[in-house]
Amino acid sequence: xxxQVTQSGYFEQxxxxxxxxxxxxxxxxxxxxxxxxxIQNFILKNAELRTRPRMSVGILGTPDGYPIDVIESFQxxxxxxxxxxxxxxxxxxxxxxxxxxxxxxxxxxGVFPVQPGxxxxxxxxxxxxxxxxxxxGNNLWVWDGxxxxxxxxxxxxxxxxxxxxxxxxxxxxxxxGKVELCIQAxxxxxxxxxxxxxxxxxxxxxxxxPHVPAAIWVMNGAPAPASGFYGAxxxxxxxGITAGGFYLGVLASRMLLLSTIEGSGQSGVPYQQRIRWSAxxxxxxxxxxxxxxxxWVDLLEVPDFITxxxxxxxxxxxxxxxxxxxxxxxxxxxILPFDFNHLWASDRGIGxxxxxxISGYGPIGMFIASDDIYNISVGGFKNVGGPxxxxxxxxxxxxxxxxxxxxxxKWSDRYAYLVYLLAIPFGVxxxxxxxxxxxxxWTTWLKKNVTITGRANFVATK
Amino acid sequence: MVQGFLPNGGGSGGRNPYKPPSGKxxxxxxxxxxxxxxxxxGLNFKLLxxxxxxxxxxxxxxxxxxxxxxxxxxAFYLFRQEDVMPSRFISVHKLIxxxxxxxxxxxxxxxxVYNRDANKFYQTSKQVEIKNRQDRTAPFPDGKLRExxxxxxxxxxxxxxxxxxxxxxxxxxxxxxxxxxxxDQKDIV
Numbered sequence: 074x075x076x077q078v079t080q081s082g083y084f085e086q087x088x089x090x091x092x093x094x095x096x097x098x099x100x101x102x103x104x105x106x107x108x109x110x111x112i113q114n115f116i117l118k119n120a121e122l123r124t125r126p127r128m129s130v131g132i133l134g135t136p137d138g139y140p141i142d143v144i145e146s147f148q149x150x151x152x153x154x155x156x157x158x159x160x161x162x163x164x165x166x167x168x169x170x171x172x173x174x175x176x177x178x179x180x181x182x183g184v185f186p187v188q189p190g191x192x193x194x195x196x197x198x199x200x201x202x203x204x205x206x207x208x209x210g211n212n213l214w215v216w217d218g219x220x221x222x223x224x225x226x227x228x229x230x231x232x233x234x235x236x237x238x239x240x241x242x243x244x245x246x247x248x249x250g251k252v253e254l255c256i257q258a259x260x261x262x263x264x265x266x267x268x269x270x271x272x273x274x275x276x277x278x279x280x281x282x283p284h285v286p287a288a289i290w291v292m293n294g295a296p297a298p299a300s301g302f303y304g305a306x307x308x309x310x311x312x313g314i315t316a317g318g319f320y321l322g323v324l325a326s327r328m329l330l331l332s333t334i335e336g337s338g339q340s341g342v343p344y345q346q347r348i349r350w351s352a353x354x355x356x357x358x359x360x361x362x363x364x365x366x367x368x369w370v371d372l373l374e375v376p377d378f379i380t381x382x383x384x385x386x387x388x389x390x391x392x393x394x395x396x397x398x399x400x401x402x403x404x405x406x407x408i409l410p411f412d413f414n415h416l417w418a419s420d421r422g423i424g425x426x427x428x429x430x431i432s433g434y435g436p437i438g439m440f441i442a443s444d445d446i447y448n449i450s451v452g453g454f455k456n457v458g459g460p461x462x463x464x465x466x467x468x469x470x471x472x473x474x475x476x477x478x479x480x481x482x483k484w485s486d487r488y489a490y491l492v493y494l495l496a497i498p499f500g501v502x503x504x505x506x507x508x509x510x511x512x513x514x515w516t517t518w519l520k521k522n523v524t525i526t527g528r529a530n531f532v533a534t535k
Numbered sequence: 536m537v538q539g540f541l542p543n544g545g546g547s548g549g550r551n552p553y554k555p556p557s558g559k560x561x562x563x564x565x566x567x568x569x570x571x572x573x574x575x576x577g578l579n580f581k582l583l584x585x586x587x588x589x590x591x592x593x594x595x596x597x598x599x600x601x602x603x604x605x606x607x608x609x610a611f612y613l614f615r616q617e618d619v620m621p622s623r624f625i626s627v628h629k630l631i632x633x634x635x636x637x638x639x640x641x642x643x644x645x646x647x648v649y650n651r652d653a654n655k656f657y658q659t660s661k662q663v664e665i666k667n668r669q670d671r672t673a674p675f676p677d678g679k680l681r682e683x684x685x686x687x688x689x690x691x692x693x694x695x696x697x698x699x700x701x702x703x704x705x706x707x708x709x710x711x712x713x714x715x716x717x718x719d720q721k722d723i724v
Contacts, residue, residue: 075618082717084619088696089633089711102616102693114610121635122709124606124700131583131598140594141585146577153574158585158596169575180573219571484582488601501589519608520586526594527585535579 074106090120094514097464108460112516117509118490125518126484132171132534133178137162140526142208143195146533149218150202154533157182157216159197159206161189164216164302167534182216183301187339194429194477194527196321200328200356201242205305207317211334211341212298213306214317215357237261239288244303244357247276252293252307254357256364259288268292272310273363293363298339305357306330308349308369313337316349316359319428322382324390325403325410327366328356331392332379345378346371348392353406365408372399375415377424381431383438385451393425393440423447423454427469432480432493432528437510439480439493441469448510457508461515465495465506474498479528496525604637604706609699612709616693620718622651626690627716632663632683632709636676640665640705644698646714648691659689660697665705680710 076086088106094117096108104110114125134141139160146156156167163184170176184190190210197206203217233245233253243255247268253276262280269276269292278287294310297303308316318333330349334341352358352366361367372379377395384390392399392413400414417423423442425431430441438449445456446465458465469476478495493508503525505518583596619625627646645660663683667675696714700707 076714078620078718078720082720084625084716084718086617086619086714087711088614088714100616101695102618104615106615108615109613110615111611111613113612114606114608115612120710122612122698122707123637124604124610124707126599126601127603127605127607128584128597128599129603129607130595131581132596134585134594134596138592138594140587141596144583144585144596146575146580148577149571149574151571153571154577155571155574160594166573167575169573182572218574479584481582483580484599484601486580490601503586521608522590523586523588523597525584526587529582529584529599531580531582533575533577533579534581534583535575535577 090117090122091512092117092120092122092514093512094461094509094516095464096460098460098462104460114518115516116490116507117512117514117516128520132167135160135162135165135179135181136177139189140192140524142192143197143206143527144530144532145197145199145204146530147199147204147218148202151219153218155204155216155218156532156534157204158527159195159208161185161192163190164214167532169535171534181301185210186298193319194475196319198321198323198328200323201354203356205321205328205356207306207319207321207330209319209334210317211336211339212304212315212317213321213330213359214302215305216302233261233265235261235263236284238284242355242357245290246296247290247292250296252296253290254293254355255288256291256355257286257289259286260284261288272360291358291363293358293360306349306351306359307357307363308335308359310360310363315341317341318347318349320379320382322384322390324350324384324401325388326353327351327410329382329390330359331382333369344371346373346375348372348379348401350410353410361408366406366410368408368410370411370413372413372415375399380425380428381440383431383433383440383449385436385438385449391438391449393431395426396424396443397422398424427476429475429477430495432478434480434482434491437480437491439478439508441476441495446508457513459513459515461506465515468497468499468504468506471499472497473500474524477525477528479530481529481531483531494529498524604708605640605703606700606706607703609702610707611700612698614696614712616695617714618693619716620720622692622723623719623721624690624692625694625716625718626688627694627714628686628688629713629715630685630696631711631713631715632685633680633711634665634683635708635710636665636679636681637706637708638665638676639667640700640707642698642700642704642707644685644696644712645687646689647695647697648689649693650691657689657691658697659687660699661685661687 076084093107096104164182165179171178195208281287316335320331322329327350349369352364381393425440446458582599647658
């Protein structure tokens with residue numbers, strides 16, 4: 074509404090919230106009064122125009138100066154929290170005394186077998202109290218945050234322990250130098266059992282008296298690379314083929330590897346249409362010869378490549394491709410546990426064109442397709458670019474490197490504000506487009522002289 | 536019965552306070568219990584973003600602190616252009632800013648107009664300051680809504696209010712802006 078002019082010519086225009094964000098799709102004199110043609114470094118929560126929170130140096134990086142690819146906190150099986158980062162060198166953990174100089178901010182947990190390691194944004198999940206990640210190599214790495222007094226170096230091959238209680242998923246190296254995974258919790262005996270030498274062969278502990286029951290192990294092939302942490306995805310245990318990839322997910326108690334890289338040693342071949350899943354509840358068993366619950370599929374019936382994954386609930390997930398989306402539904406616990414339904418009848422449709430633009434929070438996800446920015450949830454798809462879409466796309470077209478997104482539900486314990494934060498590199502600066510899922514508004518931030526290297530995350534610091 | 540508040544904040548139930556069993560615990564540690572490598576208690580969480588600083592050639596995790604709105608970069612907000620009387624000259628002589636007091640801050644607020652004869656845009660602005668006063672008895676900042684009148688005169692078409700704040704110039708929280716002026720009502724000939 075334009076301001077009302079009285080007979081004397083007096084007018085008064087009032088601007089007040091809730092403010093609705095950037096509007097770049099109409100002339101500046103035709104947009105609603107709560108919208109703006111240009112916003113920089115303001116947030117609009119609670120009907121206020123508030124300067125955005127300060128971004129200051131919270132924790133220094135690692136001494137090697139490599140970019141931080143991911144930051145995440147997980148809780149180990151002792152309920153201790155670990156805040157970890159991954160860079161080209163390896164895995165680091167936050168020192169609880171980081172704020173007290175001269176204590177180092179980060180302690181090195183382990184290094185990649187080949188230096189320097191890959192340096193792309195890392196896909197990661199926490200599954201059964203362990204931190205799993207993969208970053209474009211042929212390994213899925215895992216660290217459990219735990220060591221024992223019997224192990225001199227974290228992540229070294231875990232020796233078989235005598236007279237000990239072990240649990241499903243525990244991993245040891247048998248007397249033949251092979252990886253054994255516990256598939257039935259119980260006790261180990263006083264001496265090594267006769268280990269099966271066949272991949273997928275089971276071994277039941279002997280000499281367990283007086284403790285019962287005896288633990289049962291399954292042989293999972295040669296040890297995957299271990300260096301402070303270890304490789305978990307042995308997809309062909311007989312031939313020592315391991316897999317890593319670009320995206321990770323969890324669906325129906327199985328871990329998923331998408332757009333995989335597979336090979337032996339440290340080299341691999343990319344399979345950009347491949348999805349692998351682990352055995353149910355066994356994220357370190359990926360070979361169907363070891364456990365029939367593990368498996369893989371190539372989406373050869375669609376012409377494009379996988380660009381991300383988002384789970385919407387426990388049974389259904391969406392596999393994103395450049396020009397489409399495939400619905401992935403858990404249908405059984407058998408040999409073929411998933412059904413794939415490729416959405417859209419045409420060969421080009423709503424897909425995810427920027428691999429790292431996908432972010433999710435619970436059942437809500439956001440991604441960028443060719444025609445708009447979409448919000449995906451249990452209720453379906455909703456395009457949310459709105460009047461800011463053209464401006465966001467203009468910035469994406471001018472990006473000097475890969476855009477990276479994060480979904481932030483909480484900014485501090487006292488400040489909840491669910492937003493999608495899309496970082497677009499512009500030379501040495503970074504421009505952020507922030508979409509508030511509460512207000513449905515878009516605003517921009519600018520941060521000079523920095524490049525974002527990993528997704529923002531709400532992590533433990535004490 | 537009237538429900539009263541107890542000193543310990545609990546309800547006025549009839550039970551005695553819970554007494555834990557005394558004496559030595561009979562719970563033994565698990566022989567297979569493995570200790571964690573380092574780790575945190577999970578008492579405090581922060582929003583951190585991995586960044587690379589090209590000036591200092593350093594990597595770090597930036598802390599995004601929602602309790603501190605003193606943004607380290609310049610901030611700018613542009614309101615829409617107002618067709619008060621389309622294609623007529625108007626004059627703006629006052630802005631009133633309603634703001635929430637978050638701390639000392641400096642910013643500029645102004646108006647841009649279009650002049651058809653010169654085919655140019657003109658703007659005027661004033662720097663205003665939110666600060667403590669020696670004679671003030673209320674605590675500063677108190678987070679309450681306060682007002683700032685800003686007086687100037689600018690004439691032209693399609694006035695457009697803007698707010699500009701330089702980097703590190705204090706936290707700003709504006710809830711309402713009034714633009715007040717007079718419009719030319721003569722016939723266009």
